[in-house]
Amino acid sequence: MNNQGFTLIELVAVILLISILAVSVAPKFDGTAGYEAHAHRVQLIASLRLTQQRAMQQTDSTTGYCHELVFDNVQSRYGIPNRINCTPTNPVFPSDWQADATGHTVDTSYDISFNVNGNSNPQTVGFDWLGRPVGACAGGCEINVVSAVQTLKITIESEGYIHVFDLP
Numbered sequence: 001m002n003n004q005g006f007t008l009i010e011l012v013a014v015i016l017l018i019s020i021l022a023v024s025v026a027p028k029f030d031g032t033a034g035y036e037a038h039a040h041r042v043q044l045i046a047s048l049r050l051t052q053q054r055a056m057q058q059t060d061s062t063t064g065y066c067h068e069l070v071f072d073n074v075q076s077r078y079g080i081p082n083r084i085n086c087t088p089t090n091p092v093f094p095s096d097w098q099a100d101a102t103g104h105t106v107d108t109s110y111d112i113s114f115n116v117n118g119n120s121n122p123q124t125v126g127f128d129w130l131g132r133p134v135g136a137c138a139g140g141c142e143i144n145v146v147s148a149v150q151t152l153k154i155t156i157e158s159e160g161y162i163h164v165f166d167l168p
Contacts, residue, residue, distance in 0.1 A: 037147035044104070044145065048156070056129060073121035076108070076114065080103060132158065
């Protein structure tokens with residue numbers, strides 16, 4: 001007997017797997033707004049971790065390096081206005097500010113903003129020489145990446161662990 005095709009059990013298993021993927025993965029990428037929010041969150045995590053690593057490696061207090069990220073309240077951007085001087089100015093970012101490896105300006109067409117613990121900006125997230133958060137994140141905090149579709153969270157624990165935890 002020449003059997004060709006799939007059994008009913010195989011078909012049901014494939015349909016079940018496709019439906020689970022469709023329900024859990026597809027809503028996270030609704031259009032470009034969801035994708036952009038995820039992309040900006042990944043970039044912000046990389047900036048936070050780089051700033052934290054710099055703080056742990058550049059421990060000489062005579063250099064005066066600034067190991068923090070400032071979240072701007074005028075535009076949707078973050079970075080360090082002055083790597084040598086942590087004293088904020090008003091406005092926080094000078095008009096000729098250029099983002100370095102730890103900074104980023106979000107294109108206004110994406111409608112994405114950032115906040116720390118739900119507070120309006122400017123907010124400062126810095127790290128000490130052990131990689132622990134200081135400033136607005138002292139003792140741990142939550143940074144939100146807010147888009148038109150969803151709010152994505154980044155958690156910084158009190159001992160410096162930076163992570164995300166997404167529930168489906």
